[in-house]
Amino acid sequence: MKDLLSLVKTLRRPRLLVRAARIGAEDYRREARLPRLLGLAALPRSASALLQLMELEADLDESRRRGDATYSVTRHVEVLSAVMGESRRLRAAGERGAAGLT
Numbered sequence: 001m002k003d004l005l006s007l008v009k010t011l012r013r014p015r016l017l018v019r020a021a022r023i024g025a026e027d028y029r030r031e032a033r034l035p036r037l038l039g040l041a042a043l044p045r046s047a048s049a050l051l052q053l054m055e056l057e058a059d060l061d062e063s064r065r066r067g068d069a070t071y072s073v074t075r076h077v078e079v080l081s082a083v084m085g086e087s088r089r090l091r092a093a094g095e096r097g098a099a100g101l102t
Contacts, residue, residue, distance in 0.1 A: 005087060005090060005091060005094075007054065008050070008054070008083060008084075008087045011057075011083075013061065013080070017073070017076060017077065017080065018080070020077045020080075020081075021077050021080035021081040021083075021084055022081070022084065023081075024077055024078065024080075024081030024084075025080075025081040025082075025084035025085050025088070028081055028082065028084070028085030028088075030043060030049070030082075030085065030086070030089070031043065033078070033082050033085075034049055034082065037053065037056065037078065037079060037082055038052050038053070038056075046086050046089045046090045046093065047090060049082075049086050050083065050086040050087060050090060053079055053082050053083045053086060054083060056079050057076070057079045057080060057083055060072075060075065060076045060079060061076070064076065
């Protein structure tokens with residue numbers, strides 16, 4: 001889990017993209033977003049969801065860098081906000097576990 005969260009921290013994206021994603025992450029609801037973003041009927045655990053979201057985000061970022069005509073900034077912001085939301089869930093779960101609260 002820590003390695004996955006460290007990977008999220010190392011992401012470097014344009015400031016405007018990150019700022020928009022942070023705003024989106026404030027009202028992140030995994031029940032509504034994950035099935036649509038990942039195409040899954042059942043909600044995966046946070047670590048699994050975060051890993052899948054990171055792969056999806058990397059593909060989107062590659063499309064952005066290439067100037068691909070199919071790139072969608074809206075989808076990129078949505079995926080990045082989900083990455084932030086799942087990261088927060090994982091971090092909180094780790095803190096509860098470290099405090100003996102799980």
